[in-house]
Amino acid sequence: MNRIPRTLWIGGVIVTAIILLAIAGPWIAPFEPDAFNVRARLQPPSTTHWFGTDEFGRDVFSRVLAGAHHSLLMGFGATAISLAIGVPLGLIAAFRRGWTEEVIMRGVDLMISIPPVLLGLLILAVTEPGLAKTIIAVGLVYVPIMTRVARAVALDLLAEDFVEAARARGEGGYHILVREILPNAWPPLIVETALRITFAILLGSALSFLGLGPQPPDSEWGLMIAESRPFISEAPWIGLAPGLCLCVLLIAVNIVGEGLRDLLDPRLRGRGH
Amino acid sequence: MLGFLARRFVSVLFVLWAMTVMVFAIVHILPGSVAHMILGEFATNQAIAELEERLGLNLPLYEQYWRWFTGLMRGDFGMSLTMDRPAGPVILEALGRSAILASISIVLVAIIGIALGIHSATHVGSWSDRGLTLAQYFFIAVPEFFWCILVIIFFAVWLGWLPATGYTPLADGGFLGWAKHLILPVSTLVLGLIAHVSRLTRSSMLEAIESKYVLAARAKGLPERIVLRRHALPNALLPTITVLAVDVGILIGGIVVVESVFAFPGLGRMLIYAIDNQDIPLMMGGMIVITAIYALANLVADILYAVLNPRIRVSGSAG
Numbered sequence: 001m002n003r004i005p006r007t008l009w010i011g012g013v014i015v016t017a018i019i020l021l022a023i024a025g026p027w028i029a030p031f032e033p034d035a036f037n038v039r040a041r042l043q044p045p046s047t048t049h050w051f052g053t054d055e056f057g058r059d060v061f062s063r064v065l066a067g068a069h070h071s072l073l074m075g076f077g078a079t080a081i082s083l084a085i086g087v088p089l090g091l092i093a094a095f096r097r098g099w100t101e102e103v104i105m106r107g108v109d110l111m112i113s114i115p116p117v118l119l120g121l122l123i124l125a126v127t128e129p130g131l132a133k134t135i136i137a138v139g140l141v142y143v144p145i146m147t148r149v150a151r152a153v154a155l156d157l158l159a160e161d162f163v164e165a166a167r168a169r170g171e172g173g174y175h176i177l178v179r180e181i182l183p184n185a186w187p188p189l190i191v192e193t194a195l196r197i198t199f200a201i202l203l204g205s206a207l208s209f210l211g212l213g214p215q216p217p218d219s220e221w222g223l224m225i226a227e228s229r230p231f232i233s234e235a236p237w238i239g240l241a242p243g244l245c246l247c248v249l250l251i252a253v254n255i256v257g258e259g260l261r262d263l264l265d266p267r268l269r270g271r272g273h
Numbered sequence: 274m275l276g277f278l279a280r281r282f283v284s285v286l287f288v289l290w291a292m293t294v295m296v297f298a299i300v301h302i303l304p305g306s307v308a309h310m311i312l313g314e315f316a317t318n319q320a321i322a323e324l325e326e327r328l329g330l331n332l333p334l335y336e337q338y339w340r341w342f343t344g345l346m347r348g349d350f351g352m353s354l355t356m357d358r359p360a361g362p363v364i365l366e367a368l369g370r371s372a373i374l375a376s377i378s379i380v381l382v383a384i385i386g387i388a389l390g391i392h393s394a395t396h397v398g399s400w401s402d403r404g405l406t407l408a409q410y411f412f413i414a415v416p417e418f419f420w421c422i423l424v425i426i427f428f429a430v431w432l433g434w435l436p437a438t439g440y441t442p443l444a445d446g447g448f449l450g451w452a453k454h455l456i457l458p459v460s461t462l463v464l465g466l467i468a469h470v471s472r473l474t475r476s477s478m479l480e481a482i483e484s485k486y487v488l489a490a491r492a493k494g495l496p497e498r499i500v501l502r503r504h505a506l507p508n509a510l511l512p513t514i515t516v517l518a519v520d521v522g523i524l525i526g527g528i529v530v531v532e533s534v535f536a537f538p539g540l541g542r543m544l545i546y547a548i549d550n551q552d553i554p555l556m557m558g559g560m561i562v563i564t565a566i567y568a569l570a571n572l573v574a575d576i577l578y579a580v581l582n583p584r585i586r587v588s589g590s591a592g
Contacts, residue, residue: 109288110287110291113292113567113571114288115521115522115525116523116526117525118526122295124548125300125548125556126299202414205418209416210530210545212548225422226418228422240426243419246416247415250416251410251414
């Protein structure tokens with residue numbers, strides 16, 4: 001095992017800090033995130049209101065804290081969904097070959113031929129928007145990529161000697177897939193997952209920025225940025241605060257992904273995705 | 274080569290057909306009737322029956338699909354529900370304006386991205402290379418919609434140099450007015466993609482520079498400039514082409530967001546408008562058109578790849 005890259009440490013610490021802040025949010029927030037205060041409308045950042053207040057006098061810092069878990073849920077939840085569906089599909093495709101593989105992989109090709117945002121919009125366009133639906137939509141968007149990666153990894157592993165040995169022992173297909181292939185497939189899958197989380201957060205927050213995610217008065221960061229637009233000249237902090245937090249989260253998650261890639265799969269170093 | 278092209282073309286047609294089925298199925302099979310969506314939940318039964326009659330919603334689903342599909346084949350996208358005019362011309366006009374944004378962006382991304390990537394690869398470890406690498410981390414991760422807000426605050430609100438929103442056709446505003454409305458949307462669109470392309474070009478260029486054929490070219494005594502241009506670059510650019518095609522997909526996503534923020538009257542904004550107002554024909558048509566463009570971009574990338582890749586060109590077959 002290689003030395004843990006410094007970037008992985010830095011990214012990991014920031015992500016952990018954001019997760020802790022998101023969990024502790026309700027206790028450490030100085031104000032109620034939804035509490036109106038007409039006397040303190042559009043106040044610039046100060047010692048009382050660290051990130052200022054919005055058009056209803058709500059404390060932006062408290063709202064950013066309360067919204068943190070949305071972006072995290074979108075990133076981790078959606079990626080979990082694409083893992084949970086994509087990996088089994090990919091493993092089955094690699095193992096069964098024949099028409100099963102043909103059907104799965106043609107489906108994957110088809111889904112990949114649709115731009116991700118469009119697929120998300122298509123799923124969200126005709127239903128009532130909400131956090132759970134955004135997460136599901138984003139998760140489904142990335143299923144085909146996970147399937148592809150899992151299949152490629154499994155195909156490589158199926159050619160290995162220990163699989164041959166298991167076959168010679170007379171082990172069944174299920175045993176080989178779950179006990180021999182899956183444990184060895186984790187490193188590349190973890191790398192792909194970690195890199196995918198950035199994209200999931202990006203897509204999820206873009207969809208809610210477009211109004212297809214959590215609805216007001218929720219304080220999802222993408223939504224907060226969208227709502228800040230009418231006040232962009234008089235009170236830029238309303239949008240800047242959640243935007244900067246989103247950037248920090250995305251950069252940190254991305255750094256963790258790349259660090260994991262360097263750690264687990266040095267061959268892929270420096271490549272795109 | 275011809276067989277490869279024919280196969281790819283058939284698969285593009287298949288994707289488009291499958292997309293029509295998917296769009297139609299998702300819009301029509303999901304719970305909630307289309308007429309209800311359009312008229313709202315307080316609509317009278319009579320109003321709903323009339324609308325269903327007018328739109329052919331009382332027909333069996335396969336017949337509705339067939340009507341819509343054969344219409345598409347004839348270039349008829351149906352009537353827009355909110356604008357009282359056929360959806361086809363609306364989509365076409367919006368597409369034209371988005372195409373301006375997209376083509377300027379993709380050309381800039383290709384030129385600047387590749388140039389920066391080559392610079393980094395030929396100056397590994399220098400300050401400029403390190404600076405670029407750091408910038409790439411940053412630009413890849415920052416969402417477009419946040420860039421939009423930042424550039425609007427900076428260039429439109431504080432400096433007042435450029436208009437924050439809208440679009441002026443070339444004929445009305447002259448070149449300057451036209452270009453002024455494009456600068457901010459285009460620059461937000463290209464930032465992340467340039468980072469992406471330059472990073473990939475850097476790594477594939479590095480790989481090429483370390484390869485045996487470049488070593489051989491150097492051993493022949495060719496000047497470094499020629500070695501890089503004739504031997505390393507063509508091979509290094511192959512993966513970049515594939516990534517550019519993938520980036521068209523990301524660009525489409527970006528265009529949807531950027532057009533909404535800058536109130537740029539293109540296909541992306543039209544799509545969001547159609548979704549917000551439940552203008553089903555406009556929405557379905559827009560989605561099909563966007564998928565078609567993405568599929569074509571990928572087809573072009575595949576053809577370019579096949580043409581430029583010496584291994585495929587010589588053997589005459591491609592997988």
